Amino acid sequence: MSPVHRTPPRTAPGDRALDSVMFALDRTSPVPLYYQLAQQLEAAIEHGALTPGNLLGNEVDLSARLGLSRPTVRQAVQSLVDKGLLVRRRGVGTQVVHSQVKRPLELSSLYDDLESAGQGPTTRVLRNEPLAAPADAAAALGLAEGTEVTVLERLRCTHGRPVALLRTYVPPALLELPTQRLESTGLYRMMRSAGIVLHSARQSVGARAATAEEAALLDEKEGAALLTMRRTAYDDTGRPVEYGSHVYRASRYAFDFQLLIRP
Amino acid sequence: MSPVHRTPPRTAPGDRALDSVMFALDRTSPVPLYYQLAQQLEAAIEHGALTPGNLLGNEVDLSARLGLSRPTVRQAVQSLVDKGLLVRRRGVGTQVVHSQVKRPLELSSLYDDLESAGQGPTTRVLRNEPLAAPADAAAALGLAEGTEVTVLERLRCTHGRPVALLRTYVPPALLELPTQRLESTGLYRMMRSAGIVLHSARQSVGARAATAEEAALLDEKEGAALLTMRRTAYDDTGRPVEYGSHVYRASRYAFDFQLLIRP
């Protein structure tokens, strides 16, 4: 038996590097406390102050040390668990996931489409006009076949070379779509500016051989393997706001994404 | 003005069908209350008792009516918001998403791989042996190149016809992989039985032309467009447990999934 009366130094196998990390919470900030904490925890993990091994002292101590209630600390921790950075084990503790794969890097191509404006990628609008909706677009948008919609065809390039050919159908009168702004700003930012809040999207990814026309536009050979993607996007009321049928050069593009498996 | 003193009938524009729905909460059950409530809400939505329009009375009333605290009710509602079934609007209320797309149907092919055992799909193991890890597999699994791993090659069929050719590398000594159980049970179930808890996976989907060998196995023509998918799966400690490099017949398979866009 140890002659120590107090709690021993406690550098257990799964030692808690968190003790040395300082957190600065600003109660006057409009940013929620749980969110401030989550951000600082995430930064500490990324920056390496919190090593993958095992860690993160128990929630009761942590909340006492931070001057927060346990539910608030839990809310912060939970958000990182949802991001896949932490794992909770009942009776054990909360650990930082080993993970080579730090950044979840968000999800697949929608993210690209959301962000690809201004910087490297450029977009050329090949077509932007009203059209009687074809069967697939009408079905996806919940309209009668033949309803007038706006059809866009855009050629997306990175490093000056084509990557994707995007055909998009937008419901009538949803928003103005001046070609110039489409090329400079991107469809999703225009929607956001118009007060349309994206909520979810349904995607289907497949493959097929390039047609002669696609091959010419994309600088591929006819019959080359292309990635295809059909997507219907919905706003926060569940209303479809876009249906797209796109092809990507398989030689220059792939869909990368991380899944979290939920029990 | 109405001569009524009490609260009027209150069949406002966004009327609350929830008032007529009964909830049965069992406090003796080991199932958490918030989870019971979430399930019953989800069932009510799916079954149509809660119509897409607008709905769901405020959380304070709801918790009072159910005899629960507001945080508990919030936890239930939040889980459905996370699933994309409900939308909260501050100052307005919580609404059922219109959504054509009811079932989120989980995510892409991993789900298929998890579930495709026993029923329609069958799996034939073409190869199951130790092998010095090639560069890509070693990198993905965090091993030195040439480390001995187990390589699996499996041909997956539905309706008696081939759909996919799966090449999988499993770290050494992770678990036993008898061919017969692989064909009857599936890799993921075997992992689960071995106490391996899947946590996340990184996937990359692309396309390319079929080689002669692939074409022969998959009953396609050489040069046909195939979907390709590379996946590294991790368990809950962040340890890589599988690296796969797979090809799917584009004529018979596509990756379908739903994204939720988070602000």
Place this chain on the structure above:
DNA sequence: GAGTGGTCTAGACCACTGA
């Protein structure tokens, strides 16, 4: 048995929305 996360309560105040 000690320590952990999982769940739950009964309040409180604030920020935003809409009439």
Place this chain on the structure above:
DNA sequence: CAGTGGTCTAGACCACTCT
């Protein structure tokens, strides 16, 4: 303005894991 969700507190008991 009243009503809504968003955040936060300070406790409580339970279920599980590990030693």
